[in-house]
Amino acid sequence: xxxxxxxxxxxxxxxxxxxxxxxRAIKTFRTAFVDGxxxxxxxxxxxxxxxxxxxxxxxSISSSPREKDYLQFSILKxxxxxxxxxxxxxxxxxxxxxxxGNGFPLEEWKGKNIIFAGGGIGLAPLWGLxxxxxxxxSAYGDLTLFYGSRTSQDIVYKxxxxxxxxxxxxxxxxxxxxxxxxxxPSPSLAGRPS
Amino acid sequence: xxxxxxxxxxxxxxxxxxxxxxxAPRLIEExxxxxxxDDPDHxxxxxxxxxxPVKKVxxxxxxxxxxxxxxxxxxxTLTERRPDAPATVVFGVRPCEGKxxxxxxxxxxxxxxxxxxxxxxxxxxxxxxxCNTPPSSDCFCLSVGGAPHSTEGLDILLTxxxxxxYAQALTETGKKLINEGGALFSEPxxxxxxxxxxLRPESERRLTRRLENIKNVPAKLKGMFDAPLxxxxxxxxxxxxxxxxxxxxxxxxxxxxEVESTVPLRGKKVRTWDTCQFPDFTMHSSGHNPRPDKAARxxxxxxxxxxxxxxxxxxxxxxxxxxCIALCPVGIDIIKVVEKVRDYxx
Amino acid sequence: xxxxxxxxxEAQRLLKGGTVKxxxxxxxxxxxxxxxxxxxxNPEETDRLVWDPTCYHNLVRxxxxxxxxxxxxxxxxxRPVGVVVKGxxxxxxxVLLQEKFISRLDVYLIGVSCEAxxxxxxxxxxxxxxxxxxxxxxxxxxxxxxxxxxxxxxxVPAAEVLADRCRDCIANVPVxxxxxxGDKTKRTVAKPFQAAEKVEAMxxxxxxxxxxxxxxxxxxxxxxxxxxxxxxxxxxxxxxxCYAVTPDTTAEEKAQKIKWVERSPVDSENFFYHFVRAxxxxxRCIDCGECERACPVGIPLRLLNKKLEKDAKELFGYxxxxxxxQPALISCFRDDDPGDFIR
Numbered sequence: 001x002x003x004x005x006x007x008x009x010x011x012x013x014x015x016x017x018x019x020x021x022x023x024r025a026i027k028t029f030r031t032a033f034v035d036g037x038x039x040x041x042x043x044x045x046x047x048x049x050x051x052x053x054x055x056x057x058x059x060s061i062s063s064s065p066r067e068k069d070y071l072q073f074s075i076l077k078x079x080x081x082x083x084x085x086x087x088x089x090x091x092x093x094x095x096x097x098x099x100x101g102n103g104f105p106l107e108e109w110k111g112k113n114i115i116f117a118g119g120g121i122g123l124a125p126l127w128g129l130x131x132x133x134x135x136x137x138s139a140y141g142d143l144t145l146f147y148g149s150r151t152s153q154d155i156v157y158k159x160x161x162x163x164x165x166x167x168x169x170x171x172x173x174x175x176x177x178x179x180x181x182x183x184x185p186s187p188s189l190a191g192r193p194s
Numbered sequence: 195x196x197x198x199x200x201x202x203x204x205x206x207x208x209x210x211x212x213x214x215x216x217x218a219p220r221l222i223e224e225x226x227x228x229x230x231x232d233d234p235d236h237x238x239x240x241x242x243x244x245x246x247p248v249k250k251v252x253x254x255x256x257x258x259x260x261x262x263x264x265x266x267x268x269x270x271t272l273t274e275r276r277p278d279a280p281a282t283v284v285f286g287v288r289p290c291e292g293k294x295x296x297x298x299x300x301x302x303x304x305x306x307x308x309x310x311x312x313x314x315x316x317x318x319x320x321x322x323x324x325c326n327t328p329p330s331s332d333c334f335c336l337s338v339g340g341a342p343h344s345t346e347g348l349d350i351l352l353t354x355x356x357x358x359x360y361a362q363a364l365t366e367t368g369k370k371l372i373n374e375g376g377a378l379f380s381e382p383x384x385x386x387x388x389x390x391x392x393l394r395p396e397s398e399r400r401l402t403r404r405l406e407n408i409k410n411v412p413a414k415l416k417g418m419f420d421a422p423l424x425x426x427x428x429x430x431x432x433x434x435x436x437x438x439x440x441x442x443x444x445x446x447x448x449x450x451x452e453v454e455s456t457v458p459l460r461g462k463k464v465r466t467w468d469t470c471q472f473p474d475f476t477m478h479s480s481g482h483n484p485r486p487d488k489a490a491r492x493x494x495x496x497x498x499x500x501x502x503x504x505x506x507x508x509x510x511x512x513x514x515x516x517x518c519i520a521l522c523p524v525g526i527d528i529i530k531v532v533e534k535v536r537d538y539x540x
Numbered sequence: 541x542x543x544x545x546x547x548x549x550e551a552q553r554l555l556k557g558g559t560v561k562x563x564x565x566x567x568x569x570x571x572x573x574x575x576x577x578x579x580x581x582n583p584e585e586t587d588r589l590v591w592d593p594t595c596y597h598n599l600v601r602x603x604x605x606x607x608x609x610x611x612x613x614x615x616x617x618x619r620p621v622g623v624v625v626k627g628x629x630x631x632x633x634x635v636l637l638q639e640k641f642i643s644r645l646d647v648y649l650i651g652v653s654c655e656a657x658x659x660x661x662x663x664x665x666x667x668x669x670x671x672x673x674x675x676x677x678x679x680x681x682x683x684x685x686x687x688x689x690x691x692x693x694x695x696v697p698a699a700e701v702l703a704d705r706c707r708d709c710i711a712n713v714p715v716x717x718x719x720x721x722g723d724k725t726k727r728t729v730a731k732p733f734q735a736a737e738k739v740e741a742m743x744x745x746x747x748x749x750x751x752x753x754x755x756x757x758x759x760x761x762x763x764x765x766x767x768x769x770x771x772x773x774x775x776x777x778x779x780x781x782c783y784a785v786t787p788d789t790t791a792e793e794k795a796q797k798i799k800w801v802e803r804s805p806v807d808s809e810n811f812f813y814h815f816v817r818a819x820x821x822x823x824r825c826i827d828c829g830e831c832e833r834a835c836p837v838g839i840p841l842r843l844l845n846k847k848l849e850k851d852a853k854e855l856f857g858y859x860x861x862x863x864x865x866q867p868a869l870i871s872c873f874r875d876d877d878p879g880d881f882i883r
Binding site (some may be wrong): 524 | 571572574575576577579597601602605663667673676717757760761762763765766767779785786787789794802804805806824830831834836837838
Binding site for chain 1 (some may be wrong): 257259260262264268269270272274276298306307308309310331449450451457459463465479
């Protein structure tokens with residue numbers, strides 16, 4: 001029988017992290033398929049997450065395709081289904097189907113400098129991409145991340161960004177709401193498109 | 195293979211096909227629609243255009259995809275509900291609807307193979323009826339790459355020769371259905387073939403409406419996103435769903451959870467028809483609506499049919515059946531709108 | 541007789557003088573025998589206006605669009621909109637005035653009287669002239685329509701092709717207008733609620749089966765709701781999940797919206813949608829018949845609405861849509877209102 005593109009696979013929530021509290025709450029969920037299967041996808045693709053009885057929403061996969069043990073989704077509480085997802089806890093079941101979308105054409109960026117630009121929850125679709133390029137740093141040129149938000153409270157992945165900011169090596173150069181002084185762009189960036 | 199069937203033997207053919215679920219146009223309170231034939235003895239194949247096109251047989255207005263049920267408090271069981279798709283034959287399908295099925299076949303097949311559409315489609319044979327005269331005063335199939343005698347999407351094409359039908363089997367399924375008619379079918383005579391050859395160009399001439407010279411329309415639409423044309427043409431639109439629900443090529447749908455019990459959780463995932471003409475079709479949860487008014491939605495419908503679909507599938511997503519023109523309560527006419535696009539700026 | 545030159549002259553006067561923003565009237569596009577709504581801004585274009593028995597649309601419905609347009613506009617134009625209204629349409633204006641959906645200054649009503657007959661039912665005419673191509677329909681001598689086909693003209697008795705709702709019409713002359721054209725003779729109707737009697741004559745079981753069969757045809761295209769001038773709610777009970785969401789609506793508010801009816805076109809949901817809509821029209825429906833005309837699958841929606849209009853008259857002595865100074869039926873009560881359900 002042909003596979004059914006409309007039938008979600010059951011996944012269990014294995015981790016929940018509160019990223020942002022308040023009226024524009026964001027939580028990050030990690031899910032593992034109940035049948036132990038995995039899910040091949042490209043950076044930038046999304047999946048339809050089902051809360052059975054409420055509905056389905058399209059959420060970008062924020063983990064890197066290299067991560068085989070779980071899929072990560074960061075979700076802003078906006079409406080019916082996202083509110084229902086925010087009620088879920090570790091151990092709860094959720095439906096996942098996908099991946100959907102075109103993904104980022106990484107192959108075309110080999111050897112080039114890359115600038116990642118995102119705002120607020122908008123870092124989630126880029127996050128897998130950031131990790132992927134960091135893991136394969138030698139294949140690309142300079143990596144830079146521009147990340148903004150409404151307020152400094154509305155940022156996701158704070159700890160990782162912090163760790164990245166203070167690390168050396170592969171992590172992108174960052175411009176993000178935590179910095180107190182405007183950073184001087186490096187000479188390699190000035191006046192040259194990437 | 196070409197055969198002849200006497201019209202008086204048509205009910206006999208239906209009876210020989212009693213193992214199939216048979217659909218054919220029936221008049222119920224002044225409205226023609228494809229309904230199950232439960233009385234083949236007295237069935238006469240009419241020369242009409244139904245209100246709801248044949249898409250309803252392979253893409254019903256409502257179908258259940260799967261059921262979900264919470265068991266033991268922590269486990270959830272999903273039970274697929276593949277369609278109950280008995281072997282089906284639909285009679286009296288006009289060539290424009292046959293062509294429309296090839297378009298929906300492309301959409302629902304391919305990369306994202308829709309098993310619900312697929313199973314119903316595989317199980318359904320389409321017996322077309324050539325349009326010797328246009329069944330609607332708003333038909334314009336010729337203008338959008340179709341023809342009143344086109345065989346696209348059909349398993350058999352019947353042509354009315356007066357007392358008989360000229361039956362052309364176009365697929366293995368078509369041949370099988372004709373063979374099941376056994377001795378009811380006879381070999382066509384030379385004059386039968388001559389009549390068919392005469393009827394073909396005659397049927398084309400009889401079409402009263404044309405949408406001419408639209409080759410430049412897909413390219414032209416690209417530059418017309420902000421044209422005031424959309425506002426002007428959509429002023430009287432009621433934003434009901436008639437044009438899209440009754441279009442043989444339109445296929446947008448919604449999926450919803452229909453909950454029968456909350457504790458324990460039990461319900462169904464259901465697909466229903468949807469339309470880009472409803473105001474909330476593109477409503478985001480944030481309250482933003484990228485198509486906030488009727489102008490944007492009319493622009494979308496015309497662009498989808500005459501630009502986007504052409505880019506992806508190299509064919510207009512309109513087969514000229516004229517239903518949207520005939521049934522629009524305020525007379526918005528797709529032919530006139532596309533003509534205005536064609537002539538825009540000149 | 542309504543003289544078309546008078547209608548066009550009045551439209552021109554209004555547009556030239558800038559009295560109205562635009563005029564909603566009827567036109568007959570080239571090649572078509574049926575009228576369509578038209579929106580005219582330009583005084584040079586008033587020759588497009590027509591008045592004939594194919595002008596069955598209720599143009600008052602477009603006042604809903606106008607109100608929404610004004611609400612979105614930063615500097616709304618305060619001038620009224622000109623609307624051509626038949627008797628039935630004018631009753632819709634009365635209801636909108638009673639409910640304060642619009643103010644009297646928002647509209648300039650060009651009233652046209654249907655005089656001796658009414659408007660046609662296009663499907664009845666097409667069936668009567670089976671096969672013949674209609675070119676045009678005009679009001680003929682008393683009680684008939686002059687129909688032009690490819691074979692010439694023929695007088696068709698009005699009774700054979702009249703729209704059903706015209707048989708029950710209690711307002712062939714507009715009840716409110718700023719400029720009135722045509723014969724002002726009121727036509728009395730022997731049985732104003734004839735349509736409702738069909739339903740009332742059925743025993744409850746038969747009635748249920750009847751509606752099961754009729755509503756079984758419904759594909760939930762919502763044309764009935766879209767065509768109705770009284771269905772102006774931004775958020776309808778049939779769509780409570782999606783509508784009326786703004787950037788300020790909180791996630792909790794969206795999460796708590798109740799889905800009253802499923803989208804599935806199945807019996808339970810179709811019954812819910814149609815019966816709730818009918819009840820929401822009790823004391824408000826003026827039987828313009830647009831819902832039934834718009835329905836592509838032929839559901840006799842007027843039977844529902846007419847019954848409620850009849851109840852309004854018989855139970856409450858209330859004539860829907862005749863007097864704008866009367867309060868809306870469901871927003872007031874009288875001491876002698878029927879109360880036998882109170883025990």
